[in-house]
Amino acid sequence: MTITPELRSEIADLANAYALAIDDGELDRWPRFFASDCLYKIIAKENFDSGLPLGLLMCDSQGMLQDRMEAFSKLNVFGPRSWRHMLGAVYTTGSEKEISARTNFVIFETLAGKDTHILCAGEYRDIIIREHGALKFRERLCVYDTTMIPNSIVRPI
Amino acid sequence: MGEAPLSWPDGNDRVPYWIYTDQGNYERELEKIFYGPVWNYVGLECEIPNPGDFKRTQIGDQSIIVVRDAEGGVNALVNRCAHRGVKICEQDKGSFSEIMCPYHQWTYDLKGNLQGVPFHRGVKGNGGMPADFSMADNGLDVLKVHVRNGGIFATMSDKTPPFETYMGNRILGYYDRELDGRSLSLLGHSRQRIGANWKLMLENIKDTHHASLLHVFFVTFGLFRVDNDSRVEMDDTGLHTALSSIRGKQELNDGTAQMRSFDSNLALNDPSLLDVVREFDGDQTVVMQTLWPNVILQQQSNTLATRQIVPKGPNSFELHWTFFGYEDDDEEMTARRLRQANLMGPAGLVSMDDGQILERTQEGILAHPNEQGVVELGGRGTDDADHMVTEVALRAFYKGYRNVMGL
Ligand code: FES
Ligand SMILES: [Fe+2]
Numbered sequence: 071m072t073i074t075p076e077l078r079s080e081i082a083d084l085a086n087a088y089a090l091a092i093d094d095g096e097l098d099r100w101p102r103f104f105a106s107d108c109l110y111k112i113i114a115k116e117n118f119d120s121g122l123p124l125g126l127l128m129c130d131s132q133g134m135l136q137d138r139m140e141a142f143s144k145l146n147v148f149g150p151r152s153w154r155h156m157l158g159a160v161y162t163t164g165s166e167k168e169i170s171a172r173t174n175f176v177i178f179e180t181l182a183g184k185d186t187h188i189l190c191a192g193e194y195r196d197i198i199i200r201e202h203g204a205l206k207f208r209e210r211l212c213v214y215d216t217t218m219i220p221n222s223i224v225r226p227i
Numbered sequence: 228m229g230e231a232p233l234s235w236p237d238g239n240d241r242v243p244y245w246i247y248t249d250q251g252n253y254e255r256e257l258e259k260i261f262y263g264p265v266w267n268y269v270g271l272e273c274e275i276p277n278p279g280d281f282k283r284t285q286i287g288d289q290s291i292i293v294v295r296d297a298e299g300g301v302n303a304l305v306n307r308c309a310h311r312g313v314k315i316c317e318q319d320k321g322s323f324s325e326i327m328c329p330y331h332q333w334t335y336d337l338k339g340n341l342q343g344v345p346f347h348r349g350v351k352g353n354g355g356m357p358a359d360f361s362m363a364d365n366g367l368d369v370l371k372v373h374v375r376n377g378g379i380f381a382t383m384s385d386k387t388p389p390f391e392t393y394m395g396n397r398i399l400g401y402y403d404r405e406l407d408g409r410s411l412s413l414l415g416h417s418r419q420r421i422g423a424n425w426k427l428m429l430e431n432i433k434d435t436h437h438a439s440l441l442h443v444f445f446v447t448f449g450l451f452r453v454d455n456d457s458r459v460e461m462d463d464t465g466l467h468t469a470l471s472s473i474r475g476k477q478e479l480n481d482g483t484a485q486m487r488s489f490d491s492n493l494a495l496n497d498p499s500l501l502d503v504v505r506e507f508d509g510d511q512t513v514v515m516q517t518l519w520p521n522v523i524l525q526q527q528s529n530t531l532a533t534r535q536i537v538p539k540g541p542n543s544f545e546l547h548w549t550f551f552g553y554e555d556d557d558e559e560m561t562a563r564r565l566r567q568a569n570l571m572g573p574a575g576l577v578s579m580d581d582g583q584i585l586e587r588t589q590e591g592i593l594a595h596p597n598e599q600g601v602v603e604l605g606g607r608g609t610d611d612a613d614h615m616v617t618e619v620a621l622r623a624f625y626k627g628y629r630n631v632m633g634l
Contacts, residue, residue: 131499133496
């Protein structure tokens with residue numbers, strides 16, 4: 071089973087819809103992009119390249135995604151800001167049953183009253199499956215190159 | 228009009244804001260503190276397990292190479308070629324058998340000794356170094372190193388007391404509790420830049436009561452709360468602090484009533500985050516140590532980490548987190564540490580708040596060098612406390628800081 075052009079555009083839609091949900095601040099939608107059995111991890115390239123497991127943020131269940139989303143929305147203390155995900159083209163391999171995808175990203179962050187800066191740059195390394203008819207991330211690794219995170223990452227990326 | 232700049236108010240219960248913003252003061256700090264008689268934390272042995280392994284780090288503004296030599300010893304070398312000053316090592320970490328400067332290929336061994344100078348004896352009888360050129364006098368600058376139970380410290384001064392004297396018995400006791408001599412295993416790094424003065428990071432850990440107010444996550448799940456049994460202990464200088472605490476029963480009382488952010492109805496969908504296993508002797512579930520001048524050694528539940536503070540001028544610092552476990556951890560324990568690491572770091576459920584609030588502190592004080600902060604919670608003294616409703620560790624810290632800085 072190869073990846074058809076239709077499937078390819080469905081995958082691109084998933085990547086874009088994900089980024090927009092976050093940039094639009096609709097974090098309650100975030101967990102729904104993931105499969106019921108899932109792994110989400112933001113990991114520094116230095117750890118990824120050295121085979122070190124530490125994530126900047128790691129959720130390995132729907133429950134953890136939910137808890138994170140609630141913490142970001144209600145518990146953590148941070149100032150107002152806007153985010154823009156800039157995505158590269160999605161590069162897909164694998165089969166329809168289990169799609170591997172790689173997508174470059176840059177996130178611009180604008181804090182109230184300050185200059186826009188780059189929060190981080192890196193790539194998504196995804197494993198995508200179909201669950202109940204819809205494409206979902208079974209695994210989404212956000213491998214970031216940025217050596218020094220400017221202060222904090224206050225949302226999922 | 229405020230008082231004249233660069234003066235310190237009477238007593239230890241006020242802290243002037245110019246110490247966080249003044250460039251001249253920052254430069255004096257580099258000389259008197261980071262380049263002075265202190266033990267700077269520079270890393271963990273598990274980051275450089277094998278001969279030739281190195282990591283690059285920083286002391287004050289200076290770039291430092293920490294490298295393990297063929298005999299297994301750990302060396303700290305200034306990352307500056309003895310020839311013309313080139314920054315020799317650009318990689319953050321790696322492995323080398325010798326150190327070679329790319330510019331004119333002077334080579335050094337892993338202890339920093341100069342080994343080779345191209346054209347030393349000239350070419351076809353021309354040039355070369357003078358006959359009295361001393362290889363021995365032209366090595367890399369070498370720092371004195373002390374390794375204790377896997378933690379690596381370095382100093383640039385010959386006046387630095389022995390490490391044990393420097394830390395004092397009481398702090399050493401806490402240090403050895405976490406770094407107990409077992410081999411450590413490296414889990415990874417996180418790095419962030421925070422637009423605030425470096426001392427505010429130490430203060431943040433010494434300021435025990437903010438955690439019950441700022442960090443809703445801590446409060447809600449009882450990991451660290453003002454009504455928990457706690458101790459705040461200092462060494463004789465007041466510069467090192469160990470804060471220890473025991474996770475409470477999350478009861479409602481006059482403490483929780485005063486925490487506006489407290490919400491007893493919150494619960495985790497996936498409680499595995501708080502699947503904490505007791506792994507040390509004693510009842511403490513948290514021990515946070517601030518070791519003067521540049522590291523926080525933390526045990527919060529099962530997350531073990533060092534946070535190295537790298538100052539970047541008066542208004543900014545970098546925080547380099549190194550998370551670790553023990554080599555004898557089973558898979559389950561490693562998974563637990565990695566899950567709990569979600570509390571910490573630049574996206575930490577808890578630590579995120581600190582990065583944000585420190586930057587806001589700097590922004591708040593930037594234009595007001597002659598104003599001062601209030602540190603009167605728990606009185607005006609500097610003695611140890613058996614609770615955390617106190618700013619005593621800040622008062623003790625600034626007593627020590629004034630001594631070091633001659634203020
Ligand atoms: S500057 Fe390093 S060899 Fe010349
Ligand atoms: Fe904090």
